Amino acid sequence: MKRVFDLAGQALLYGSFAVFVGTFSHWPAYAPLAPDQALIKLSFVHHGQRVAECRPYTAEELAKLAPNMRAPLKCERERAPVAVELDIDGVPAYQHVAAPSGLSRDGASTVYKRLEVPAGKHRITVRMRDTTATSGFTYQHDATVELVPAQVLVIDFDSQRGEIVLL
Incomplete structure (x- = not known):
């Protein structure tokens, strides 16, 4: 029992x-998105240019170094911050300056932004600067995209080709 x-x-x-x-x-x-919405994700990890150019060591500097540490060039580690701007239909949607990571500010800068937009046709302009310049942009990408409801458009930087890409 x-x-x-x-x-x-x-x-x-x-x-x-x-x-x-x-x-x-x-x-x-x-429901991650409203039925009539699409999503734009700006997401990339990029190393900015070095803040200072490499230079040859002077004879005095080389003499002070141990024999196994005598490289021909001295290169500073610090990198420039990465500035990014995103315009949707000619209206600024996102602006950000990403500082380089790491204690010596020598790592990659990381950018991530999620933007919900109405589905339909949009003009996307992405600009990125990875140098110490205060004006102008190193890279720019303009595109007209047709977004369907629930579509996710990813904006990334392809370091192999050296350009901003839309996926």
């Missing part, structure tokens, strides 16, 4: 767990 109660209790617990999982796997409904 005890065995029957044990099996019935076990079936009741397993059944209630299955109902719990089944209920919350379908409810509440999750």
